[in-house]
Amino acid sequence: MSIDLEPCPFCGDRDSVTDIFTRDGRKIVCRCGASMIRFQPNASEKAAAAWNRRAPIRTVGERHVG
Structure with missing residues (x-):
């Protein structure tokens, strides 16, 4: 099963990310x-979803509300 993964959120490298x-x-x-x-069941999908989740990128001057 092939899962589409985003680049690493820390170093930005896509080629070094392995499932x-x-x-x-x-x-x-x-x-x-x-x-x-992530552990069973649906471990592959859960791991990929967690890896691919990113915090919203704010622009300069935009304040966090919440």
Whole structure:
């Protein structure tokens, strides 16, 4: 199963991001050391969704509300 992953949120590299099967789930890792792990069921989809989630990018002067 191929899962579309965003570049690493820390180093920005896309080619170093790997989806690895573990005994109990899936782990997404980057060569820079960033990682995300999710366990069964639906581990691949959950890990990819967590890895691909990004905080909204604010413009200069925009305030956080909440």
